[in-house]
Amino acid sequence: MALLTPLGNLPYPQAADAANVPLHIQSLAEAVDGRTVLRFADAAARDAKVTAPVAGMLVWLTSPGRYVHYTGGQWQPVVPGPVHKANTTAGTLAATAYSETLTGSTGDPTAVTFTAPPSGSVLVSVGARISGSAAVACLMSANIRTGTTLTLAAADTRAAIVSGTNQCSASTQFQVNGLTAGAVCTATAAYKSAATTNTATFTNRFVTVTPLM
Incomplete structure (x- = not known):
């Protein structure tokens, strides 16, 4: 019966084992196989091949790289990093x-699409160059969705705000908690004017989502 190495639990034969070199090499190769950096074209190819993943497996996905x-x-x-979307066109x-x-x-x-980190928390940043046709507040916030379900609605308390006719750059950040780890989510910019008599203009808009660990 093969023994196992003390750290990696890799099998190796004992002196009393049958002299079957191919079998011993196969046992070692199979034990090492799931511990190497596996390479797949994308997540679908990975999931089709790795049907029973174990904690600690490391995979390289050619797409998205x-x-x-x-x-x-x-x-x-x-190493989860921020995702960012910018839009330089103006709208009202x-x-x-x-x-x-x-x-x-x-x-x-x-909008940006992101995968909720293990903590379930992200930092959302929104901003734009904003102006109004009157001295009335113009606001930019964001809707957060898990799949198609609205998780957190845009709100004035989580908005970049400019009041007045002069164009100003404004941004804000807010933390979103309680997301389901591994869920595919979106953060979509949302806009409003404080009065229907005021036409709000937004340009050079952006949305950034940073995972919090």
């Missing part, structure tokens, strides 16, 4: 309820 590891519950980027609205689209703009909605 990153290392991921298995935490014991889900695959996560080895005069609605007093938050909207994810602007009149005259292209590329809306301005």
Whole structure:
């Protein structure tokens, strides 16, 4: 019966074992196989091959070009980083309820897709160059969704705000907690005016999501 190495639990034969070199090499190769950096074209190819992942597995995905590891519950980027979306086109609205689209703009909605980290917490940053047609507040916030479910709605308390006709750059940050680790989420910019008599203009908009560990 093969013994196991003390740290990696890799099998090796005893002197009394049958002299079957191919079998011993196969046992060692199979034990090492799941401990190397596995390489796959994408997550679908990985999941088709690795049907029973174990905590600590490390995989390289050609698309999107990153290392991921298995935490014991889900695959996560080895070094999760921020995701960012910018939109340089200008758009307007005069609605007093938050909207994810602007009149005259292209590329809306301005949104980023991200994977919730193991902590379930992220830092969301939004901002733009903002102005109004009157001395009334113009606000930019963000809607957070898990899949298609609205997790956290845009709110004035989580908004970048400019009041007045002069164009000003404004931004804000807010923390989102309680996301399901490994869930695919989106942060989508949302806008509103404090009064229908004020046309709010937004340009050079951005949304950034930074995972918190």
